Amino acid sequence: xxxxxxxxxxxxxxxxxxxxxxxxxxxxxxxxxxxxxxxxxxxxxxxxxxxxxxxxxxxxxxxxxxxxxxxxxxxxxxxxxxxxxxxxxxxxxxxxxxxxxxxxxxxxxxxxxxxxxxxxxxxxxxxxxxxxxxxxxxxxxxxxxxxxxxxxxxxxxxxxxxxxxxxxxxxxxxxxxxxxxxxxxxxxxxxxxxxxxxxxxxxxxxxxxxxxxxxxxxxxxxxxxxxxxxxxxxxxxxxxxxxxxxxxxxxxxxxxxxxxxxxxxxxxxxxxxxxxxxxxxxxxxxxxxxxxxxxxxxxxxxxxxxxxxxxxxxxxxxxxxxxxxxxxxxxxxxxxxxxxxxxxxx
Amino acid sequence: xxxxxxxxxxxxxxxxxxxxxxxxxxxxxxxxxxxxxxxxxxxxxxxxxxxxxxxxxxxxxxxxxxxxxxxxxxxxxxxxxxxxxxxxxxxxxxxxxxxxxxxxxxxxxxxxxxxxxxxxxxxxxxxxxxxxxxxxxxxxxxxxxxxxxxxxxxxxxxxxxxxxxxxxxxxxxxxxxxxxxxxxxxxxxxxxxxxxxxxxxxxxxxxxxxxxxxxxxxxxxxxxxxxxxxxxxxxxxxxxxxxxxxxxxxxxxxxxxxxxxxxxxxxxxxxxxxxxxxxxxxxxxxxxxxxxxxxxxxxxxxxxxxxxxxxxxxxxxxxxxxxxxxxxxxxxxxxxxxxxxxxxxx
Numbered sequence: 021x022x023x024x025x026x027x028x029x030x031x032x033x034x035x036x037x038x039x040x041x042x043x044x045x046x047x048x049x050x051x052x053x054x055x056x057x058x059x060x061x062x063x064x065x066x067x068x069x070x071x072x073x074x075x076x077x078x079x080x081x082x083x084x085x086x087x088x089x090x091x092x093x094x095x096x097x098x099x100x101x102x103x104x105x106x107x108x109x110x111x112x113x114x115x116x117x118x119x120x121x122x123x124x125x126x127x128x129x130x131x132x133x134x135x136x137x138x139x140x141x142x143x144x145x146x147x148x149x150x151x152x153x154x155x156x157x158x159x160x161x162x163x164x165x166x167x168x169x170x171x172x173x174x175x176x177x178x179x180x181x182x183x184x185x186x187x188x189x190x191x192x193x194x195x196x197x198x199x200x201x202x203x204x205x206x207x208x209x210x211x212x213x214x215x216x217x218x219x220x221x222x223x224x225x226x227x228x229x230x231x232x233x234x235x236x237x238x239x240x241x242x243x244x245x246x247x248x249x250x251x252x253x254x255x256x257x258x259x260x261x262x263x264x265x266x267x268x269x270x271x272x273x274x275x276x277x278x279x280x281x282x283x284x285x286x287x288x289x290x291x292x293x294x295x296x297x298x299x300x301x302x303x304x305x306x307x308x309x310x311x312x313x314x315x316x317x318x319x320x321x322x323x324x325x326x327x328x329x330x331x332x333x334x335x336x337x338x339x340x341x342x343x344x345x346x347x348x349x350x351x352x353x354x355x356x357x358x359x360x361x362x363x364x365x366x
Numbered sequence: 367x368x369x370x371x372x373x374x375x376x377x378x379x380x381x382x383x384x385x386x387x388x389x390x391x392x393x394x395x396x397x398x399x400x401x402x403x404x405x406x407x408x409x410x411x412x413x414x415x416x417x418x419x420x421x422x423x424x425x426x427x428x429x430x431x432x433x434x435x436x437x438x439x440x441x442x443x444x445x446x447x448x449x450x451x452x453x454x455x456x457x458x459x460x461x462x463x464x465x466x467x468x469x470x471x472x473x474x475x476x477x478x479x480x481x482x483x484x485x486x487x488x489x490x491x492x493x494x495x496x497x498x499x500x501x502x503x504x505x506x507x508x509x510x511x512x513x514x515x516x517x518x519x520x521x522x523x524x525x526x527x528x529x530x531x532x533x534x535x536x537x538x539x540x541x542x543x544x545x546x547x548x549x550x551x552x553x554x555x556x557x558x559x560x561x562x563x564x565x566x567x568x569x570x571x572x573x574x575x576x577x578x579x580x581x582x583x584x585x586x587x588x589x590x591x592x593x594x595x596x597x598x599x600x601x602x603x604x605x606x607x608x609x610x611x612x613x614x615x616x617x618x619x620x621x622x623x624x625x626x627x628x629x630x631x632x633x634x635x636x637x638x639x640x641x642x643x644x645x646x647x648x649x650x651x652x653x654x655x656x657x658x659x660x661x662x663x664x665x666x667x668x669x670x671x672x673x674x675x676x677x678x679x680x681x682x683x684x685x686x687x688x689x690x691x692x693x694x695x696x697x698x699x700x701x702x703x704x705x706x707x708x709x710x711x712x
Contacts, residue, residue, distance in 0.1 A: 040682060044540060052539065175537075181683050183537020190536035191521075191529020193398065193707050194390060194700065319689055322668025336386065336700040337527050337690060343665055344686040354540065354682040361539050 021053060023364060024072075026060035026115030026144075028106045028135055029122040033149050033176070034063070035084060036353025037119065042077040044357075054364050060113035064122070066090050068104040072114055106135050110142060117363060119356050120148040126241070126250050126266065129156035140164045140172065147359035149176030149352050155250040155266060158257045171363050176355030178204060178251045179328040182344030183358060188259055188332070195334035197259050199299040204251040206326035206346035207242035208274050208294040210234045212311075213324045216286060221279040234326055244273035245294060245309040252296035252307045255330075260298055262305030272310040285313045291321045367399060369710060370418075372406035372461030372490075374452045374481055375468040379495050379522070380409070381430060382699025383465065388423040390703075400710050406459035410468070413437050414450040418460055452481050456488060463709060465702050466494040472587070472596050472612065475502035486510045486518065493705035495522030495698050501596040501612060504603045517709050522701030524550060524597045525674045528690030529704060534605055534678070541680035543605050545645040550597040552672035552692035553588035554620050554640040556580045558657075559670045562632060567625040580672055590619035591640060591655040598642035598653045601676075606644055608651030617655040631659045637667045 025041075027034050041048075041056050048054040057074040067090040069075060076095060083092045091101040110118060118139040122132050129152035136146045136153050140161070148154070153161055154174045165172040175185050179202075188197065203209050207229055214225040226243065229235035241247045249271045256262035274294050285292050290313035298307035314321040319341040323329040328346030333339055345351040371387075373380050387394075387402050394400040403420040415421060415436040422441060429438045437447040456464060464485040468478050475498035482492045482499050486507070494500070499507055500520045511518040521531050525548075534543065549555050553575055560571040572589065575581035587593045595617045602608035620640050631638050636659035644653035660667040665687040669675040674692030679685055691697040 040540070047542070048540060182686060183533065186537030187529065187533060187688075190708070190711075191532030191704060194386070194394060194703050196393070316668070317670050319668065319673075322662070322665065324663050327665075336696055338694075338697070340528060340688070340690040342533075342686070342688050345684050348684075350682055351684070357540050358537060362536070365536075 022055040024115045026113045030063040032349045033121045033352045036349040062109040117145045124152045151177045151250045154254045173359035181351040181355035199333040202330035205248045210326045245271045248296040256298040260300040270308045368401040370461045372459045376409040378695045379467045379698045382695040408455040463491045470498045497523045497596045500600045519705035527697040527701035545679040548676035551594045556672045591617045594642040602644040606646040
């Protein structure tokens with residue numbers, strides 16, 4: 021079956037997705053009967069390209085790889101590369117699936133939430149790697165999708181492509197999840213790992229994380245726990261049936277942790293981790309984010325470097341823990357593909 | 367949708383499954399539109415019960431809980447509890463799904479393989495927790511299932527209900543798996559854990575495992591690695607596209623590991639684990655089972671006690687590791703349910 025796909029946002033993740041769709045096209049067709057035709061791309065910086073006949077992926081990646089915009093795509097007519105707001109692109113394209121991959125605004129979830137709602141109202145499935153809409157407007161969007169018989173999927177919003185939502189939906193279906201506990205931010209886990217294994221203090225470890233590309237120039241969202249906070253709100257509302265807002269969740273980051281704290285914990289057989297935690301007790305869902313000293317036997321204590329992991333407490337299967345990448349161009353691009361494949365399966 | 371289910375084998379796992387089907391019936395109906403009617407049970411020791419109108423699960427569990435046989439099920443006519451060979455039960459029942467839960471014979475895979483093939487020939491899906499058929503006859507059975515448009519599923523054969531096959535099928539779909547490495551036997555992991563954490567020698571640790579129910583009276587299959595061997599053959603053939611026989615796989619257990627070995631490894635920053643390993647290199651699939659000294663940063667090094675875990679090396683998602691229970695009445699019963707739910711979803 022052929023799926024017509026429109027991309028909003030064509031930075032790292034979007035280009036990662038395009039690369040996978042192209043390189044894996046034979047495999048995906050043979051293994052799953054899946055074929056993708058990318059029919060529209062719009063990006064704040066790179067412009068717009070609408071091509072119902074299907075975009076030549078190597079050609080568009082070559083143009084973008086040279087630092088050019090979509091207007092330089094060689095096969096387009098001027099009308100096909102006319103600048104368009106994503107809201108207009110959604111209206112104009114015949115794509116059945118919109119892949120939303122713009123940057124997260126964790127205060128408003130906009131403009132992504134507006135894009136997603138418009139796509140759903142126009143009968144298009146939506147997949148996204150953006151944390152904002154799922155963290156701030158999950159119920160609204162999910163209700164809208166359900167009402168229209170469509171899917172709203174966001175595997176890439178938590179732990180990138182490490183398949184948390186798919187795991188619960190397929191492998192653990194039938195379980196009630198009581199509690200989740202995770203290492204959901206790779207930057208802070210990298211910093212804490214280096215503080216312990218190299219005996220570094222917080223400042224130099226953060227500087228190293230920036231140098232190696234694990235932390236952004238302004239690391240606040242990571243080190244103060246806000247990124248993990250958005251993710252635990254999503255997990256609380258999707259997996260535990262909560263209705264939490266980001267302002268409901270106490271949040272403490274790692275910037276006050278010192279080398280001496282880490283060493284004292286280690287000497288006592290513990291390891292500091294930034295833990296995002298949520299539980300459902302008798303229908304009351306609560307969550308928090310804070311640095312915690314874990315005993316070394318905890319399944320999360322062994323998660324080192326920039327890896328992420330999530331432990332789920334279930335009624336039938338007890339504790340199940342999944343660990344994998346928490347970021348990455350290919351990984352997040354794959355997260356989008358995995359959601360598109362889920363739509364394909366239904 | 368209502369599914370008619372026939373059980374072959376009604377020991378621990380079968381009774382676990384019945385309990386879950388009954389206790390979760392409202393949840394399964396509301397969440398997934400899934401309804402199960404158990405219409406036949408046959409067990410070597412407990413006899414046979416065929417009831418197309420549906421078996422009263424609490425009533426049958428009460429009878430079995432008292433140590434009685436299926437002939438004592440209060441609502442049955444004599445014809446319904448006439449002793450039947452499972453091959454005859456498969457012919458007689460109108461179940462659309464057969465849940466095969468007899469003991470594993472790892473030399474022949476029989477009689478389970480004959481039951482499974484007969485069920486598939488008669489148009490019934492098959493789910494099983496038995497390692498034998500998948501380890502010895504996977505291609506044959508899978509081809510037969512495919513030819514008849516049916517499913518053959520065996521989530522419970524490896525890591526009980528910890529969803530390895532579901533993970534690959536849903537969350538990781540689109541990836542090529544290059545290599546898997548796992549702790550697939552809970553008994554040996556329990557013994558190695560106690561040898562390290564309590565400073566026990568192999569003999570006393572094995573004795574403790576027997577006392578606590580983690581090891582059988584004859585522990586050979588576990589401690590010599592044969593259980594892990596059957597599981598890595600299944601993983602090789604299902605996930606890596608191999609065609610391995612159990613005799614192709616070098617296998618060494620843990621019975622020669624001493625307290626001194628474990629302590630020397632620990633002092634050097636390593637931990638002994640019984641590792642089942644398989645890889646696909648250029649289309650050549652190889653596997654082995656052996657005790658290995660893992661660095662503590664390895665995702666498998668932190669898997670303690672009777673837990674199991676599997677690390678998958680994928681082309682798009684890098685390393686993904688899943689950890690959970692490797693045995694248990696409820697867990698393995700749930701594995702069967704998870705396979706039935708997968709049939710329901712299709």
